[in-house]
Amino acid sequence: MRRLLPICTAICLATLCAAQDMHAPASAIAGEEVTISTNGSGKATFYLLGPGVSRKSDVSLGSEVQLKAQDLQNAGEYFAFLCSDTCRSSSFYVTAAKPASLTFLVHPSRVPVGQGDAVSGVALPFDQFRNLVLTPETVNFHLLEGTASVFSRSSQTRDGIAWFRTASQKSAGTLQVDASLGDLSARRAVQQVASDPCNLRIKGERTKAGILVQTEPVRDCAGNPVPDGTIVSFTATDGNGRSTVDAPIKQGVARAQLEAPGATVISVASGVAMGNELRIGAQP
């Protein structure tokens, strides 16, 4: 029995000395070096598996394993394994570094004036390695019409997202939409455009070539000029049949030349809006 005890002790010590172990940090910051300490003696194989990385190297037990900054750029869960006869494992999380860019989604890029909750924006802070920054950050949203501020709000990110929603303004033009987080900022533009034409009115007269007809300045119901290029359809009906011209608004008015020698009725429409009718007598 006396002889057996030292033998057992020796076997146990030998087992303990040979058994490898390692200590990884509980968490780390993306792009920063990490040291993992190992116990034991002899040689072992070290494995690191994580988002975007897979590493395998021989290590001497008892020494430290240096994980380089480029191995730990992606946020997420990393697994470390130390294998000789058996394998030991450890896992740790890498979290995003400080915000380095701001992704800013703004919609729509064109919006009719005077519409409630029509403009919205979503901001997402990312670190320099494009990891989503999940710690709460304050994002300032700022909307400008020309130089006039029309909307301002501070919003804290939740799970990496801050957002706002607001109405479009009363007048047509470019709405500048800014999001900022500390020194970071992103800018988008929303075109506020007139709604459908309202009170479409035409006037016309006979010329040598036929009938020259044109609209009064085309505006929406709020008085905003309808964008140039919008199609206005003129239709003239006389004894010879029907003549139509789809003419774009240019400099606020649309005009067309119609061929109709007889007594003619001319109507006008743009989208869902109808205008007045014009009656012009036959060519003398």
Added chain:
Amino acid sequence: MKFTLPIILVAVTAGLMTLALFGAGHSSGTVGIAAGSAVFSTKASTPEQGLNNLLADVQRRNWDRAYSALSTTSAGDRQSFIQDWTGSDGSLRSFSSLEGFQARPLHATNDDAQMRVRLHWTTPVGPIEDVRDFHLIREGGTWKVAWPKMQISSVPAQIIPVTYLRWDLVSGSGSDEWGSKNVDAPHVRIISMNAVDSAEGAVVMGEVVNEDTIPAFVNVNAALVDGAGKAIDDESSFDKIDHVLLPKQVTPYRIDFPNINLKNVKNVRMDVKATLVPASADPVIGVMNQKVVSDVQGKSILQGDLMNESGQTVNIPHVIASFYDNNGKVIWVSDGYVNRALLPQSGQPFAVEIPKSLAGKVQSFHVVVNQYSLVRS
């Protein structure tokens, strides 16, 4: 016995090859000819031979002989005669060739005859048929075509002021980061859809509107689905649509499904795709004097005149018309290319056909003009 079958096969193959070599030559020479051959006859002793001689020369582009063989009563000069057949100003006719023709007499006396000819043209937009009447006169025992004076469009030198309006597409010079290029696609909407059976197969048609404030490049796709939810076929509107739509503009579309009957179709899945596109608001083309009439062959057609109101030549005008019943439902969409170029401030006639079965139901119509300009492209 062992060699009988190979010998028969060799003999039949040789026979077919001989037939192909000599027979094909003859048949190509007679394509489209209702009476006689397209081979040139030295002396045209019948109106048919006189007309064949002219059209054979036109096919071969033998303009000297074709023009010299016209009747002395013909009007117009050589240049306008050639231009009438070959087109000008980058028009569709200038990219076409006369593939064949079919003639039939309308009336004939001892000294003059009237012939109606179906001219079959091959063009970049597919085969086109043209119907034309010819007047022939017997001069010294030979039948000759009396060529009428053609109205060739000509435009005087002038300056036409145009307030030019166009949209350029700027894709952004910044990084390609997510969210940095937030220009929405144009909003377009299918405002009507109707599916019918036609002689050639199923047809899906309707109209699309650009509801946005910017131009859109539009394409409409349709998939026919059977009772089990399986797609039978899917097709696109191809050229039966005005692809570039300005704000608030409406275009007809038609999608053809050849050899498919609607009785096998349970559902039609429609999909309209719109993308941002640089575009110009010019040229403006008016569609004048539109009316539904019967043509010389008794077919119902919508005819009218296109009027180019801008200062830019439209090389190949393309007319697309939607026809409505008394409920305002689109019951047919027709299209047709105009052979002649549309010169600035001038007009060209057009006609599109309405199927006989629908002609009586047509209450109204809407015409749009698609245009291809060499300068722009």
Added chain:
Amino acid sequence: MSRMATIFALLLASSLSSYGADSPVRVQLDSTKAIPRSVESLTEQVILRDYRFAWTSIAQALEFNTLDPLEGAFTGESKQALSQSVTSQQRTGLSQRYVDQNHKVQAVFYAPEGDVIELHDTAEYQLQILDSGKLIHEEHVVVHYIVLMTPAADRWMVRHLQAVPQF
């Protein structure tokens, strides 16, 4: 007889090797708490379909160390990170199997214009790590993922996939 044994061995080997990638991926999606926009029923179905497809693709890509499965389901940062994982594993000879995947997914944010959705995924699976085909580690893991998905022409794609200690 020996030929039959060889065929049997090959079949067994192939069935074992494809075990992880062929293992079913179960996904439950709860979108009732999404703000500020409620998730449309059809959108929910498509997201469920595409997120399940994304994890099937991850399992295939990381088990067989091939980039092909990553086409179509991923975009942006997630595609880049997964591609790096595959090429890195190709170099080291390592591979991973995700067996018996079970994902409980909650939509927490759905953008007002519907152009991005954020999901919280509590994923459970048997993770097997192999070195040149030899199993070196196996463990049942529970991982919390923050996921960003964005719509493409005919599907939703995973743009961002980031594991976190907890939500």
